[in-house]
Amino acid sequence: xxxxxxxxxxxxxxEIERERPRINKAFKILGIEEKDIxxxxxxxxxxxxxxxxxxxxxxxxxxxxxxNLVLAREEHDKVVYSDFPMxxxxxxxxxxxxxxxxxxxxxxGQIINMTIGQIFDKLTPFLEAGEENGLPPGAAHCALYQxxxxxxxxxxxxxxxxxxxxxxxxxxxxxxxxxxxxxxxxPVAHLDSCPDANWGDWPKFNDHRVRYGASQARKLFQTxxxxxxxxxxxxxxxxxxxxxxxxxxxxxxxxxxxxxADPQPIRQxxxxxxxxxxxxxxxxxxxxxxxxxxLVDEVQQRVDEGRGVxxxxxxxxxxxxxxxxxxxxxYMIEQAGLAIRIQIPFWLGPWVLTKHPYRDWADMIGVGPCxxxxxxxxxxxxxxxxxxxxxxxxxxxxxxxxxxxEWTPTVMITKKVIEKELGIPVLxxxxxxxxxxxxxxxxxxxxxxxxxxxLRATKATKAASR
Amino acid sequence: MITAGVDVGAATAKTAIxxxxxxxxxxxxxxxxxxxxxxxxxxRAALEQAGLSMADLSFVISTGxxxxxxxxxxxxxxxxxxxxxxxxxxxxxxRTVIDIGGQDSxxxxxxxxxxxxxxxxxxxxxxxxxxxxxxxxGVLGLDIEEMGPISCTSKEPxxxxxxxxxxxxxxxxxxxxEGRTREDLVAGIHKAVASRVVVMGKTVGYREQVVFTxxxxxxxxxKNSLEAGIGLPILIPEEPQIMGALGAALLAKAELSRQ
Numbered sequence: 001x002x003x004x005x006x007x008x009x010x011x012x013x014x015e016i017e018r019e020r021p022r023i024n025k026a027f028k029i030l031g032i033e034e035k036d037i038x039x040x041x042x043x044x045x046x047x048x049x050x051x052x053x054x055x056x057x058x059x060x061x062x063x064x065x066x067x068n069l070v071l072a073r074e075e076h077d078k079v080v081y082s083d084f085p086m087x088x089x090x091x092x093x094x095x096x097x098x099x100x101x102x103x104x105x106x107x108x109g110q111i112i113n114m115t116i117g118q119i120f121d122k123l124t125p126f127l128e129a130g131e132e133n134g135l136p137p138g139a140a141h142c143a144l145y146q147x148x149x150x151x152x153x154x155x156x157x158x159x160x161x162x163x164x165x166x167x168x169x170x171x172x173x174x175x176x177x178x179x180x181x182x183x184x185x186x187p188v189a190h191l192d193s194c195p196d197a198n199w200g201d202w203p204k205f206n207d208h209r210v211r212y213g214a215s216q217a218r219k220l221f222q223t224x225x226x227x228x229x230x231x232x233x234x235x236x237x238x239x240x241x242x243x244x245x246x247x248x249x250x251x252x253x254x255x256x257x258x259x260x261a262d263p264q265p266i267r268q269x270x271x272x273x274x275x276x277x278x279x280x281x282x283x284x285x286x287x288x289x290x291x292x293x294x295l296v297d298e299v300q301q302r303v304d305e306g307r308g309v310x311x312x313x314x315x316x317x318x319x320x321x322x323x324x325x326x327x328x329x330x331y332m333i334e335q336a337g338l339a340i341r342i343q344i345p346f347w348l349g350p351w352v353l354t355k356h357p358y359r360d361w362a363d364m365i366g367v368g369p370c371x372x373x374x375x376x377x378x379x380x381x382x383x384x385x386x387x388x389x390x391x392x393x394x395x396x397x398x399x400x401x402x403x404x405x406e407w408t409p410t411v412m413i414t415k416k417v418i419e420k421e422l423g424i425p426v427l428x429x430x431x432x433x434x435x436x437x438x439x440x441x442x443x444x445x446x447x448x449x450x451x452x453x454x455l456r457a458t459k460a461t462k463a464a465s466r
Numbered sequence: 467m468i469t470a471g472v473d474v475g476a477a478t479a480k481t482a483i484x485x486x487x488x489x490x491x492x493x494x495x496x497x498x499x500x501x502x503x504x505x506x507x508x509x510r511a512a513l514e515q516a517g518l519s520m521a522d523l524s525f526v527i528s529t530g531x532x533x534x535x536x537x538x539x540x541x542x543x544x545x546x547x548x549x550x551x552x553x554x555x556x557x558x559x560x561r562t563v564i565d566i567g568g569q570d571s572x573x574x575x576x577x578x579x580x581x582x583x584x585x586x587x588x589x590x591x592x593x594x595x596x597x598x599x600x601x602x603x604g605v606l607g608l609d610i611e612e613m614g615p616i617s618c619t620s621k622e623p624x625x626x627x628x629x630x631x632x633x634x635x636x637x638x639x640x641x642x643x644e645g646r647t648r649e650d651l652v653a654g655i656h657k658a659v660a661s662r663v664v665v666m667g668k669t670v671g672y673r674e675q676v677v678f679t680x681x682x683x684x685x686x687x688x689k690n691s692l693e694a695g696i697g698l699p700i701l702i703p704e705e706p707q708i709m710g711a712l713g714a715a716l717l718a719k720a721e722l723s724r725q
Binding site for chain 2: 412415425428430439442443446447449450453454457
């Protein structure tokens with residue numbers, strides 16, 4: 001019943017047959033039924049560019065990881081979890097220090113969101129289970145952590161042998177993991193950091209901040225070695241940094257290709273599947289690199305042929321919407337006739353990527369990710385401004401995600417600064433990155449359609465005055 | 467060339483029919499349980515007033531939250547654009563529109579030509595909307611139409627939370643138990659609604675003339691509280707509920723001219 005779905009997710013027929021027993025078992029545990037599969041196929045066709053092989057291959061990586069995650073306990077000796085905002089490099093370094101058959105690594109919240117949420121639109125039972133078991137509703141808990149807790153307590157995914165989390169710019173992971181530790185007895189390793197810089201400091205990090213990050217990373221690695229019973233290797237760290245840099249730079253190239261194209265050549269919801277692999281530790285490193293290479297070529301071809309998903313000449317926006325479970329929102333923006341040139345945090349200015357004084361050194365000790373992540377309101381605002389300037393957008397759609405303690409403080413500051421510095425309008429859209437119960441799509445539609453009309457009128461006036 | 471605008475809101479459905487920029491007729495009815503039925507009924511009512519039939523309509527634009535459910539509409543438009551357009555026809559000097567309807571509230575900046583310069587709309591929360599007033603009227607056992615005149619005699623409006631309808635309902639019950647007068651309670655409710663909208667609209671800014679539209683504009687108490695909050699006089703069109711429908715009808719006329 002799911003053959004077509006898996007074909008849409010880039011599986012070859014022989015792989016589907018080979019994997020059928022595992023998929024059957026995982027889908028039974030997950031409660032995926034025929035109507036869910038039909039809904040999934042429809043959503044993929046409606047919201048994503050599944051005619052592109054690169055997009056299908058990315059979907060395939062997520063679907064494989066979903067099956068791997070559900071069956072992790074019976075197929076591996078140890079299970080290690082993490083989730084956003086823990087970045088990829090420390091995780092990958094730990095993962096590559098172990099054998100695949102021994103230890104399974106995953107970011108379960110992300111995997112479930114990108115598959116059960118985005119594809120099947122069936123996240124609510126997980127959220128409710130999380131709410132009933134320690135992360136109640138109405139208390140500003142992040143739905144990402146409600147989801148992963150819900151999946152564990154429902155017995156859909158196993159409790160891990162170790163959970164690795166970070167608090168770069170959000171206190172929810174550490175709070176949720178305290179619950180996991182104290183109530184459910186899961187060992188937790190916490191990468192502490194010093195996120196709050198003075199206004200104007202970023203991206204210049206001082207010795208103190210980098211050394212503190214490094215000391216915390218060492219402590220994290222020691223806990224990992226002790227609990228999992230393995231040794232971190234320099235080779236794993238180097239392999240991680242190399243793979244991550246290659247992927248990140250290629251992704252950057254793709255983001256720039258899309259951002260400068262007119263018409264917009266690919267739906268931004270498709271890009272999310274590639275983007276979130278920046279923080280999900282799959283062992284299929286070659287597979288994700290291959291998917292990205294293919295996608296870049298396919299998008300280049302569309303650009304060369306002048307093909308797009310939004311009308312040519314449409315007003316361009318910078319969007320901070322990263323609703324990983326709901327592709328309908330970015331689709332709604334595109335349907336309203338706006339070209340989403342770039343989404344945060346898809347693109348970073350070259351000065352962030354290459355000119356950082358601690359870049360090489362930090363990468364070597366595995367804390368490079370600490371430097372990539374915006375650590376303060378000023379960093380958010382600066383990156384937002386950079387994005388608007390680099391892609392010459394006509395307006396901004398700034399997402400206000402309920403329950404996101406990292407993001408919400410920056411929203412109004414960003415609006416004010418962009419309107420003042422660049423003189424372009426900023427629309428604020430309230431919602432939730434992971435929980436579709438927290439907003440009304442029809443209410444958002446009114447605002448998006450009005451904003452689109454406003455930008456079209458402004459663009460027409462500017463064109464007439466030239 | 468006769469065009470119609472149909473605005474199906476959360477509480478009421480409105481249709482305006484125009485010819486050459488002049489209003490021929492309009493009608494307002496409760497939306498009820500079916501968007502499609504309400505749209506058809508209200509449009510037929512407006513047509514009947516003008517002595518017209520559906521076949522006389524050259525172009526119809528629907529707006530409001532139910533805009534996609536109006537089968538006979540040729541096109542849809544967002545109610546924010548329509549409100550600006552409708553107000554601009556009747557009050558061309560208006561530069562700010564405050565619209566408070568059944569389930570949402572908006573502050574709209576309007577250009578001289580009736581286009582939107584900026585806008586802000588409430589999120590999904592019911593505070594600052596007509597729904598808030600309905601709930602509170604229910605608690606006090608009042609008809610919603612009574613609230614405006616009652617509040618005008620208040621000496622000391624009660625302080626009531628403007629952030630959440632549910633919390634405010636609990637507060638109202640407590641204040642009533644403390645023996646606060648009905649007039650002060652109702653005035654406090656109006657102040658709560660108004661202050662929510664006033665704060666929200668500051669990102670757009672309030673420029674004269676300020677026009678108040680939507681069903682809640684019929685409530686004098688809310689109007690007074692809004693004026694106190696923004697420090698500017700507020701004008702209300704003769705029929706504040708039909709501005710969206712009127713704007714939609716005007717857009718329909720413009721669309722027809724383009725074609």
